[in-house]
Amino acid sequence: xxxxxxxxxxxxxxxxxxxxxxxxxxxxxxxxxxxxxxxxxxxxxxxxxxxxxxxxxxxxxxxxxxxxxxxxxxxxxxxxxxxxxxxxxxxxxxxxxxxxxxxxxxxxxxxxxxxxxxxxxxxxxxxxxxxxxxxxxxxxxxxxxxxxxxxxxxx
Numbered sequence: 001x002x003x004x005x006x007x008x009x010x011x012x013x014x015x016x017x018x019x020x021x022x023x024x025x026x027x028x029x030x031x032x033x034x035x036x037x038x039x040x041x042x043x044x045x046x047x048x049x050x051x052x053x054x055x056x057x058x059x060x061x062x063x064x065x066x067x068x069x070x071x072x073x074x075x076x077x078x079x080x081x082x083x084x085x086x087x088x089x090x091x092x093x094x095x096x097x098x099x100x101x102x103x104x105x106x107x108x109x110x111x112x113x114x115x116x117x118x119x120x121x122x123x124x125x126x127x128x129x130x131x132x133x134x135x136x137x138x139x140x141x142x143x144x145x146x147x148x149x150x151x152x153x154x155x
Contacts, residue, residue: 073093
């Protein structure tokens with residue numbers, strides 16, 4: 001019979017390994033108001049090789065559904081997209097840091113609403129995080145079955 005203490009230590013090591021390797025992939029949907037004459041920012045924390053998808057739609061204006069949008073990337077560059085009502089952008093982070101999304105309603109006298117969707121997909125050793133973790137889980141399961149079979153054999 002296997003003692004519970006012998007099982008507990010490998011189990012805790014596996015849990016610690018997964019907690020170190022697993023960075024949560026982020027997918028977020030948010031709706032927020034950009035008041036007339038103001039600017040709202042959203043910050044995305046990125047790691048190198050993260051794949052990012054940013055989409056948003058502007059609504060709520062009688063005289064137009066546009067906002068001035070620009071983004072500041074972790075490598076220090078900024079890109080101005082001017083007045084947009086819908087935006088869809090994909091990019092790969094080439095440096096650790098923050099990507100700041102700026103939504104400016106400075107030139108308008110009416111409030112606008114932004115529906116923002118973004119997804120950050122983390123990569124480990126050049127492969128998607130979920131695939132990497134699936135491979136690790138399969139290897140651990142195969143090792144556990146092998147240990148179980150070898151412990152059951154009488155010599």
